[in-house]
Amino acid sequence: MNLNDTIVACATKVSRQAISIIRLSGEQAIEIVNKLLIKKIDANNKMQVRKIYDGNDIIDESLILTFAQGKSFTGEVVVEIQCHGGILLTNKIIALLISHGARPALPGEFSQRAYLNGKINLLQAESINNLIDSKNELALKVSAMNLEGRNNKSLLIIKENLIDLISKIQTSIDYPDYDDVEGSSSEEISSELIILKNEVTKILEASKRFNFLNSGINTLILGETNVGKSSLLNSLISEEKAIVTDIEGTTRDIVEGQLNFENFTLNLIDTAGIRNTKDEVEKIGIEKSISLINSSNLILFVINKGKINNEIYEKIKDKKHIVVLNKSELLGVEETKEIKNKFPNLVSVSAINNDIKELIDKIEDEFNNDNLLEVEVPILSNAFHIEMFKNILTLLENSLNNIESGFTTDLINVDLYEILKILNNLLGIYDADEEVIDTIFRKYCLGK
Numbered sequence: 001m002n003l004n005d006t007i008v009a010c011a012t013k014v015s016r017q018a019i020s021i022i023r024l025s026g027e028q029a030i031e032i033v034n035k036l037l038i039k040k041i042d043a044n045n046k047m048q049v050r051k052i053y054d055g056n057d058i059i060d061e062s063l064i065l066t067f068a069q070g071k072s073f074t075g076e077v078v079v080e081i082q083c084h085g086g087i088l089l090t091n092k093i094i095a096l097l098i099s100h101g102a103r104p105a106l107p108g109e110f111s112q113r114a115y116l117n118g119k120i121n122l123l124q125a126e127s128i129n130n131l132i133d134s135k136n137e138l139a140l141k142v143s144a145m146n147l148e149g150r151n152n153k154s155l156l157i158i159k160e161n162l163i164d165l166i167s168k169i170q171t172s173i174d175y176p177d178y179d180d181v182e183g184s185s186s187e188e189i190s191s192e193l194i195i196l197k198n199e200v201t202k203i204l205e206a207s208k209r210f211n212f213l214n215s216g217i218n219t220l221i222l223g224e225t226n227v228g229k230s231s232l233l234n235s236l237i238s239e240e241k242a243i244v245t246d247i248e249g250t251t252r253d254i255v256e257g258q259l260n261f262e263n264f265t266l267n268l269i270d271t272a273g274i275r276n277t278k279d280e281v282e283k284i285g286i287e288k289s290i291s292l293i294n295s296s297n298l299i300l301f302v303i304n305k306g307k308i309n310n311e312i313y314e315k316i317k318d319k320k321h322i323v324v325l326n327k328s329e330l331l332g333v334e335e336t337k338e339i340k341n342k343f344p345n346l347v348s349v350s351a352i353n354n355d356i357k358e359l360i361d362k363i364e365d366e367f368n369n370d371n372l373l374e375v376e377v378p379i380l381s382n383a384f385h386i387e388m389f390k391n392i393l394t395l396l397e398n399s400l401n402n403i404e405s406g407f408t409t410d411l412i413n414v415d416l417y418e419i420l421k422i423l424n425n426l427l428g429i430y431d432a433d434e435e436v437i438d439t440i441f442r443k444y445c446l447g448k
């Protein structure tokens with residue numbers, strides 16, 4: 001990849017729409033665009049309407065925005081052409097720009113350049129992606145906060161404390177006779193390390209919780225045949241996705257749906273009802289249902305009066321679950337009470353009438369997490385950053401063990417320097433491993 005090229009891509013989806021935005025970034029951006037114009041654009045004028053030509057033929061009239069070097073998202077000269085949004089037209093303009101010297105951008109290359117030019121750091125770069133991918137409000141808010149740089153501040157504080165510790169140790173190594181450098185005794189170093197370790201643990205815990213909520217809570221709908229599992233799925237996602245009939249064994253394979261709450265997302269899986277059957281296909285479906293128990297985060301155990309499968313209940317009772325009594329509109333108060341004696345926390349629903357409020361409320365109580373917005377530690381929304389923080393934690397634990405085992409402080413500093421390197425990487429202070437950077441940015445949408 002050549003970083004000196006001028007790159008081009010469509011920043012909006014190439015489809016039939018009112019306007020497409022074609023973005024160019026690089027030294028030659030203005031020169032290349034001017035090749036399609038008779039009346040040239042003036043680099044200092046930010047917004048100009050121009051006719052675009054393919055040879056002598058006018059192909060469009062577009063609004064052209066220019067951003068000077070250092071004043072753009074990528075840090076380079078950027079030109080954005082807002083042309084009329086036909087697929088043919090957009091592709092034609094891009095092809096013309098390429099024929100005049102622009103290179104098609106790789107996915108995420110604009111953001112990558114912004115990173116390489118110091119416009120954003122890795123944490124901010126990732127939050128751009130997360131912002132686009134956010135499924136619920138919480139994810140959106142956290143990504144927006146990260147983009148704004150909330151994480152930087154906390155990381156800078158951790159870094160400051162770390163440097164402080166490193167320099168104390170370094171001073172005591174450099175001046176061995178000066179044996180009372182303040183804060184450099186093993187006990188003092190240990191207690192500083194414990195503070196850092198607690199902070200890093202908090203960050204990892206909050207991040208883990210956030211990612212769990214954001215990537216979706218794997219929710220298995222399980223129960224005997226005909227209890228209304230598929231009806232419940234349909235009611236939850238407000239869509240007739242799964243086939244519902246009164247024939248036992250209607251669902252054979254899994255059917256999936258997604259339900260977004262304000263602050264979290266459920267990945268719902270409707271399964272084949274459990275019963276003894278001779279049907280080979282149904283049998284496979286049932287085995288699949290049971291095999292999903294372990295990988296799910298929540299189980300909706302659906303029952304009806306007289307259709308409570310104790311064998312399954314035994315399998316799921318120690319996992320996070322909600323007992324859902326369906327077809328409750330058919331039951332009298334006494335009958336419901338009787339079932340409640342066995343499952344005191346059950347919720348009653350009537351999927352057929354879309355009366356599922358009790359279940360929705362219970363799920364919200366269980367997983368709502370507004371307070372994640374209030375935690376003061378940074379939330380990492382990216383697996384790569386979480387991995388980096390896990391490395392930091394291991395290094396801190398290493399250092400603590402080494403102190404305890406009586407190793408000299410110069411050995412401790414080796415680990416602390418390693419942590420510093422990781423933090424710098426995240427903050428974009430040193431060049432991170434080029435290969436790693438490439439992998440991160442290739443996940444982006446084209447034009448970003």
Ligand SMILES: Nc1nc2c(ncn2[C@@H]2O[C@H](COP(=O)(O)OP(=O)(O)OP(=O)(O)O)[C@@H](O)[C@H]2O)c(=O)[nH]1
Nearest residue numbers: 225226227228229230231249250251273350351352
């Ligand atoms: N009265 C009543 N009937 C319901 C309710 N929910 C579902 N049913 C009916 O129960 C029957 C079975 O519904 P399904 O949703 O297919 O049940 P299932 O658990 O997915 O069944 P399998 O796929 O065979 O395991 C259908 O006739 C539904 O209309 C309910 O709340 N009340």
Ligand SMILES: [Mg+2]
Nearest residue numbers: 229230250251
């Ligand atoms: Mg079904």
